[in-house]
Amino acid sequence: MSREKGPDHSRRKERSRQAILAAARALVTEETYEKVTVEAIAARAGVGKQTIYRRWPSKSAVVVAALLALSEDADGQSVTLPDTGDLRADLVLVMRATVEEFADPSFDKLIRAVNTELTNDPTLAAEYREKLAGPLDEAKKARLRSAQKAGQLASDADLDLALEMLYAPLFLRWLHRSGPLTTAYADSLVDATLRAFAP
């Protein structure tokens, strides 16, 4: 029994977790979210349905976890933002990476599918906020707070608003395909936001 719960067991569990999340991503990309079932995810991952239900309560929870996993480092830790002391450089790096992410066709289909669900399913939207958008926003806000302490942003700056102005235009441009997503665009969002919340 001790071997059963040892390193081999952990590795097997992690492999099955990764297989399930990859299967969920692949299926949502190939089908529509509505058509994907927990059974289909289990079959694709080569695990039993119960293996999924032991870990996640619902299909939406698996899909959000699948999206979340894309933001994890190889060791399963969540991403933190660079803090070189140069706020503009750090934000430019993050925003250019975000533009690249949205320009990746497989990510595009997954996040478009998830976004359609979020729009129409307040429960999934709350889950997405709690598990993904929330922690990411907190990481970004921590970087802005450090800049605020260094006197690089106004001491009374509304950091939630600053984040929204930085990110929402990019997201909406991508969602409505209303303009090109370029590094120049990423940079101009950073510059306008820094001007709006300058000391």
Add this chain to the structure above:
Amino acid sequence: MSREKGPDHSRRKERSRQAILAAARALVTEETYEKVTVEAIAARAGVGKQTIYRRWPSKSAVVVAALLALSEDADGQSVTLPDTGDLRADLVLVMRATVEEFADPSFDKLIRAVNTELTNDPTLAAEYREKLAGPLDEAKKARLRSAQKAGQLASDADLDLALEMLYAPLFLRWLHRSGPLTTAYADSLVDATLRAFAP
């Protein structure tokens, strides 16, 4: 024949147009966009299917027109932005009106349905941009250009970017239900945008 094409004919045509657009709005709100058919819109409006097809080529065209009609004045002219000379006051008025619009439950369901389609249908997205978002953006940009000429915005301000920073955060907050839509929020978007593009 001359009476047939005279004022009575025009009034009848306009009444039937209004009935079709109201039926389209009602059905999209009650059902999902996918389930609504041109036949159902015709039946609800009390007109023949051909009456719709004589004017619009597709269901998506009718639905976009139905949404567009909400932005028309009573006389069918498109809305223009106020220009009192006070840029902040004019933008606050527009942004508060936009917040109110998004808070209206019937508008909420219609625009949420249309947005879901836009996200997944590039043709509908292009139509929406050409017929609705484009002209509205032009009206807003005309107001910003007049402010630029009056020295109230930087002469090199990117007005497309300014519009996106003004509007996208509000839209995304509504879409993802990620925060309250209040007049204070509308005002703070105006103030941050004015700071970002100040002379």
